[in-house]
Amino acid sequence: MITLINGDGIGPEISDAVVKIIEASGLKIDWDVQTAGEDVIAAEGTPLPQRVLDSVRRNKTALKAPVTTPIGKGFRSVNVQLRKELDLYASLRPCKNLPNIKTKFENVDIVVVRENTEDLYAGIERKTDENTAESVKIITRSASERIAEFAFDYAVKNGRKEVCAVTKANICKLSDGLFLEAFRKIAARYPQVKSNEILVDNLCMQLVLKPENFDVLVLPNLYGDIVSDLTAGLIGGLGVAQGANIGADYAVFEPVHGSAPDIKGQNKANPAALLLSALEMLRYIGENKYAEKIERALFKTFSDGIFTCDLGGNASAAQFTDAVISRLAGE
Ligand code: NAI
Secondary structure, three states: OEEEEOOOOOHHHHHHHHHHHHHHOOOOOOEEEEOOOHHHHHHHOOOOOHHHHHHHHHHOEEEEOOOOOOOOOOOOOHHHHHHHHOOOOEEEEEEEOOOOOOOOOOOOEEEEEEEOOOEHHHOOEEEEEOOEEEEOOEOOHHHHHHHHHHHHHHHHHOOOOEEEEEEOOOOOOOHHHHHHHHHHHHHOOOOOOEEEEEEHHHHHHHHHHOHHHOOEEEEOHHHHHHHHHHHHHHOOOHHHOOOEEEOOOOEEEOOOOOOOHHHOOOOOOOOHHHHHHHHHHHHHOOOHHHHHHHHHHHHHHHHOOOOEHHHOOOEOHHHHHHHHHHHHOOO
16 A cells, blocks of 8 residues: 555645546555645644645655645644654655756756754754844764665666765865765765765856866755755756655655645646656565656657646646557557
């Protein structure tokens, strides 16, 4: 069984589309569907009921559609809470050019590995006086070593050539310095993978000049958050940006984008980012054959020029989904 958190906003629409496409591929998945987010607050008093966490703990693997973070209602982000509760310490965001999706950049094939549990996201902030605020950036040796290990393991398993650590260690000498020290220690255990280091400001410039020069990037939480949106932009934006949050025991696959309330219920939401996340999930559970089959059908759909409006096309979400399904038939 696999947990399906179908989210809110456009979440249920794109979840339905992805379930339909996977079903049409011939792969039978027993989904444990769990609702979460705004739509369950009234009945259950929280956007993340315990049953959702229990389900992921039981099934170990989840596909998650986006969930709205209500502003000013006192609820913590469902996404941050999930990552914390399940210790999903690695955020994995592969960004590769897709067929027939024209961007200003070619030959992009970058994997962003972001540390998900600490840094400025520890939420330790205070006002020291009326005119001064401080935020605490926490970097630990153990979290830095395990994210570096995750990045190198990923590189080995996926035939990647280089892992590059991204920091601002020239300024944050102690905190980013520790991240880098941990990276160097782990890198020494992987002589078959090249290791490299770059400062985050230089990386940003290089990414928009020569993105083809980068392979696997490993970053502390905040730089990872910002850089992974930048790399999503290199390949066509949120409609096609996939992701996953992975820990030692559980893995939750989810797109980078949010619940897009502005297009909810309008048959416009592009299911491709959730579908690409689901394909990574299928590879993770060993269903590579079906992942490849669905990917070929998706790429054919793009190659045939069928796009939803976020990518400049005029297909509705339903037409796009049907187009992928009809191309599965020839696979
Ligand atoms: P958003 O990603 O939902 O939307 C930004 C823009 O991209 C909007 O114009 C939207 O229409 C468009 N867009 C996003 N996904 C699309 C898709 N699949 N197809 C076509 N267009 C798409 O970001 P926003 O508006 O900042 O956030 C909305 C809500 O989502 C917030 O409550 C936020 O907290 C939540 N959120 C949830 C995430 C998650 O569940 N992992 C991640 C990011 C935001």
